[in-house]
Amino acid sequence: MTEWPKIEQPREKLRALGAAALNDAELLAIFLRVGVKGKSAVALAQDLLHHFGSLPRLLACTPEELTRIHGMGISKWSQIQAAYELVKRSLEEKLSENSIFSSPRCVREFLQAKCGKLPHEVFLCLHLDSRLHLIECQELFRGSLTHTAVYPREILKEALSRNASALIVAHNHPSGNPLPSEADQELTNMLSKALQLVDIPLLDHCIVSGSGFFSFSDAGLMNNDIN
Incomplete structure:
Protein backbone atom coordinates (compact mmCIF):
# COMPACT_ATOMS: atom_id res chain seq x y z
CA MET A 1 0.00 0.00 0.00
CA THR A 2 2.96 2.31 0.56
CA GLU A 3 3.71 2.03 -3.17
CA TRP A 4 0.37 3.65 -4.04
CA PRO A 5 0.18 7.38 -4.79
CA LYS A 6 -0.24 9.09 -1.41
CA ILE A 7 -3.73 10.40 -2.22
CA GLU A 8 -4.88 6.80 -2.81
CA GLN A 9 -3.58 5.59 0.57
CA PRO A 10 -6.51 5.50 3.05
CA ARG A 11 -4.90 7.67 5.72
CA GLU A 12 -3.71 10.27 3.23
CA LYS A 13 -7.05 10.21 1.46
CA LEU A 14 -8.82 10.77 4.77
CA ARG A 15 -6.58 13.72 5.63
CA ALA A 16 -7.04 15.30 2.22
CA LEU A 17 -10.71 14.62 1.52
CA GLY A 18 -12.32 13.69 4.85
CA ALA A 19 -13.59 10.37 6.18
CA ALA A 20 -16.78 10.47 4.09
CA ALA A 21 -14.70 10.14 0.91
CA LEU A 22 -13.48 6.67 1.93
CA ASN A 23 -15.40 3.51 1.17
CA ASP A 24 -16.03 0.80 3.78
CA ALA A 25 -12.92 -1.18 2.87
CA GLU A 26 -10.68 1.88 3.07
CA LEU A 27 -12.04 2.88 6.47
CA LEU A 28 -11.65 -0.66 7.76
CA ALA A 29 -8.08 -0.79 6.39
CA ILE A 30 -7.14 2.13 8.67
CA PHE A 31 -8.04 -0.02 11.68
CA LEU A 32 -6.28 -3.07 10.28
CA ARG A 33 -3.18 -0.92 9.64
CA VAL A 34 -1.34 -3.71 7.78
CA GLY A 35 -2.31 -6.53 5.49
CA VAL A 36 -0.83 -10.00 5.17
CA LYS A 37 1.83 -11.36 2.86
CA GLY A 38 0.81 -10.61 -0.72
CA LYS A 39 -2.25 -8.60 0.30
CA SER A 40 -2.61 -4.94 1.29
CA ALA A 41 -4.70 -3.78 4.23
CA VAL A 42 -7.38 -2.57 1.79
CA ALA A 43 -7.45 -5.94 -0.01
CA LEU A 44 -7.70 -7.72 3.35
CA ALA A 45 -10.55 -5.41 4.36
CA GLN A 46 -12.35 -6.16 1.08
CA ASP A 47 -11.94 -9.89 1.75
CA LEU A 48 -13.42 -9.46 5.24
CA LEU A 49 -16.45 -7.59 3.94
CA HIS A 50 -16.97 -10.23 1.26
CA HIS A 51 -16.55 -13.08 3.78
CA PHE A 52 -19.15 -11.70 6.19
CA GLY A 53 -21.43 -10.33 3.48
CA SER A 54 -21.93 -6.88 4.93
CA LEU A 55 -20.45 -4.34 7.31
CA PRO A 56 -23.15 -4.94 9.98
CA ARG A 57 -22.45 -8.67 9.89
CA LEU A 58 -18.71 -8.03 10.27
CA LEU A 59 -19.34 -5.75 13.24
CA ALA A 60 -21.54 -8.43 14.83
CA CYS A 61 -19.01 -11.24 14.45
CA THR A 62 -17.58 -13.02 17.45
CA PRO A 63 -13.84 -13.12 18.22
CA GLU A 64 -13.86 -16.77 17.20
CA GLU A 65 -15.34 -15.99 13.78
CA LEU A 66 -12.83 -13.23 13.04
CA THR A 67 -9.73 -15.02 14.27
CA ARG A 68 -10.40 -17.94 11.93
CA ILE A 69 -9.37 -15.62 9.11
CA HIS A 70 -5.69 -15.48 8.26
CA GLY A 71 -4.07 -12.30 9.56
CA MET A 72 -6.86 -11.49 12.00
CA GLY A 73 -6.30 -11.73 15.75
CA ILE A 74 -8.15 -10.80 18.91
CA SER A 75 -6.50 -7.37 18.97
CA LYS A 76 -8.03 -6.52 15.55
CA TRP A 77 -11.46 -7.63 16.73
CA SER A 78 -11.06 -5.53 19.88
CA GLN A 79 -10.06 -2.43 17.90
CA ILE A 80 -13.08 -2.71 15.62
CA GLN A 81 -15.47 -3.28 18.52
CA ALA A 82 -14.03 -0.36 20.49
CA ALA A 83 -14.47 2.01 17.54
CA TYR A 84 -18.05 0.85 17.01
CA GLU A 85 -18.89 1.30 20.69
CA LEU A 86 -17.59 4.87 20.55
CA VAL A 87 -19.98 5.59 17.68
CA LYS A 88 -22.94 4.25 19.66
CA ARG A 89 -22.00 6.24 22.74
CA SER A 90 -21.58 9.41 20.70
CA LEU A 91 -25.08 9.03 19.24
CA GLU A 92 -26.53 8.32 22.68
CA GLU A 93 -24.89 11.45 24.08
CA LYS A 94 -26.45 13.54 21.30
CA LEU A 95 -29.88 12.22 22.26
CA SER A 96 -29.29 13.13 25.90
CA GLU A 97 -28.35 16.71 24.96
CA ASN A 98 -31.05 17.48 22.38
Missing part, protein backbone atom coordinates in the same frame (compact mmCIF):
# COMPACT_ATOMS: atom_id res chain seq x y z
CA SER A 99 -34.78 16.90 21.98
CA ILE A 100 -35.44 13.73 20.05
CA PHE A 101 -37.68 15.74 17.74
CA SER A 102 -34.70 17.89 16.75
CA SER A 103 -32.65 14.84 15.70
CA PRO A 104 -34.87 12.06 14.30
CA ARG A 105 -32.00 10.90 12.11
CA CYS A 106 -29.86 10.50 15.21
CA VAL A 107 -32.60 8.39 16.85
CA ARG A 108 -32.68 6.13 13.81
CA GLU A 109 -28.90 5.82 13.58
CA PHE A 110 -28.60 5.16 17.30
CA LEU A 111 -31.23 2.41 17.27
CA GLN A 112 -29.76 0.76 14.20
CA ALA A 113 -26.31 0.84 15.81
CA LYS A 114 -27.70 -0.38 19.13
CA CYS A 115 -29.65 -3.41 17.96
CA GLY A 116 -29.91 -3.58 14.16
CA LYS A 117 -27.10 -6.09 13.79
CA LEU A 118 -28.00 -8.41 16.67
CA PRO A 119 -28.80 -12.06 15.82
CA HIS A 120 -31.50 -12.19 18.53
CA GLU A 121 -34.44 -9.95 19.36
CA VAL A 122 -34.20 -7.27 22.03
CA PHE A 123 -36.76 -4.77 23.26
CA LEU A 124 -35.50 -1.30 24.16
CA CYS A 125 -37.08 1.59 26.05
CA LEU A 126 -35.88 5.15 25.51
CA HIS A 127 -36.89 7.03 28.67
CA LEU A 128 -37.29 10.77 27.96
CA ASP A 129 -37.50 13.77 30.26
CA SER A 130 -39.95 16.68 29.97
CA ARG A 131 -37.77 18.33 27.29
CA LEU A 132 -37.69 15.04 25.36
CA HIS A 133 -34.01 14.51 26.07
CA LEU A 134 -32.85 10.95 26.61
CA ILE A 135 -32.63 9.90 30.26
CA GLU A 136 -31.59 6.34 29.52
CA CYS A 137 -31.81 3.68 26.84
CA GLN A 138 -32.72 0.47 28.62
CA GLU A 139 -32.78 -3.07 27.25
CA LEU A 140 -35.75 -4.63 29.00
CA PHE A 141 -36.30 -7.93 27.24
CA ARG A 142 -34.25 -10.31 25.15
CA GLY A 143 -35.62 -13.16 23.10
CA SER A 144 -35.00 -15.67 20.36
CA LEU A 145 -34.74 -15.04 16.64
CA THR A 146 -38.50 -14.84 16.21
CA HIS A 147 -40.05 -13.83 19.51
CA THR A 148 -39.56 -11.55 22.47
CA ALA A 149 -41.82 -11.71 25.52
CA VAL A 150 -42.76 -8.14 26.45
CA TYR A 151 -44.47 -7.36 29.73
CA PRO A 152 -46.26 -3.97 29.87
CA ARG A 153 -46.21 -3.97 33.70
CA GLU A 154 -42.39 -3.99 33.65
CA ILE A 155 -42.28 -1.17 31.09
CA LEU A 156 -44.54 1.02 33.24
CA LYS A 157 -42.58 0.23 36.40
CA GLU A 158 -39.23 1.11 34.80
CA ALA A 159 -40.58 4.33 33.25
CA LEU A 160 -42.03 5.49 36.57
CA SER A 161 -38.83 4.66 38.45
CA ARG A 162 -36.91 6.99 36.11
CA ASN A 163 -39.52 9.74 36.33
CA ALA A 164 -39.89 9.57 32.55
CA SER A 165 -42.18 12.12 30.91
CA ALA A 166 -42.44 10.22 27.63
CA LEU A 167 -41.30 6.97 26.08
CA ILE A 168 -40.10 5.55 22.79
CA VAL A 169 -39.90 1.78 22.48
CA ALA A 170 -38.00 -0.18 19.87
CA HIS A 171 -37.17 -3.71 18.94
CA ASN A 172 -35.24 -5.40 16.17
CA HIS A 173 -36.15 -7.94 13.52
CA PRO A 174 -33.12 -10.17 12.92
CA SER A 175 -34.89 -11.55 9.85
CA GLY A 176 -34.10 -8.28 8.08
CA ASN A 177 -37.69 -7.18 7.39
CA PRO A 178 -38.56 -4.14 9.55
CA LEU A 179 -42.28 -4.10 8.72
CA PRO A 180 -44.52 -4.59 11.79
CA SER A 181 -46.39 -7.82 12.36
CA GLU A 182 -49.95 -7.94 13.63
CA ALA A 183 -48.53 -8.75 17.08
CA ASP A 184 -46.31 -5.62 16.89
CA GLN A 185 -49.35 -3.46 16.15
CA GLU A 186 -51.33 -5.02 19.00
CA LEU A 187 -48.42 -4.48 21.40
CA THR A 188 -48.13 -0.82 20.38
CA ASN A 189 -51.82 -0.18 21.01
CA MET A 190 -51.71 -2.01 24.34
CA LEU A 191 -48.63 -0.13 25.55
CA SER A 192 -50.00 3.23 24.46
CA LYS A 193 -53.21 2.68 26.41
CA ALA A 194 -51.36 1.38 29.48
CA LEU A 195 -48.98 4.35 29.53
CA GLN A 196 -51.86 6.81 29.17
CA LEU A 197 -53.09 5.63 32.58
CA VAL A 198 -49.95 7.09 34.19
CA ASP A 199 -49.76 10.15 31.89
CA ILE A 200 -46.66 8.97 30.02
CA PRO A 201 -47.21 9.29 26.26
CA LEU A 202 -45.76 6.64 23.99
CA LEU A 203 -44.23 8.76 21.22
CA ASP A 204 -43.12 6.00 18.89
CA HIS A 205 -42.48 2.32 18.40
CA CYS A 206 -39.52 1.70 16.10
CA ILE A 207 -38.62 -1.56 14.42
CA VAL A 208 -35.03 -1.96 13.34
CA SER A 209 -33.12 -4.33 11.11
CA GLY A 210 -29.59 -4.31 9.75
CA SER A 211 -30.58 -2.22 6.75
CA GLY A 212 -34.17 -1.18 7.47
CA PHE A 213 -36.20 0.94 9.85
CA PHE A 214 -39.91 1.36 10.53
CA SER A 215 -41.49 4.07 12.70
CA PHE A 216 -45.13 3.80 13.80
CA SER A 217 -45.11 7.58 14.24
CA ASP A 218 -43.80 8.30 10.73
CA ALA A 219 -46.40 5.90 9.36
CA GLY A 220 -49.17 7.86 11.11
CA LEU A 221 -50.13 4.91 13.30
CA MET A 222 -50.01 6.67 16.65
CA ASN A 223 -50.58 10.01 18.34
CA ASN A 224 -47.33 11.90 19.04
CA ASP A 225 -48.93 14.74 20.97
CA ILE A 226 -47.15 15.05 24.32
CA ASN A 227 -49.72 17.41 25.74
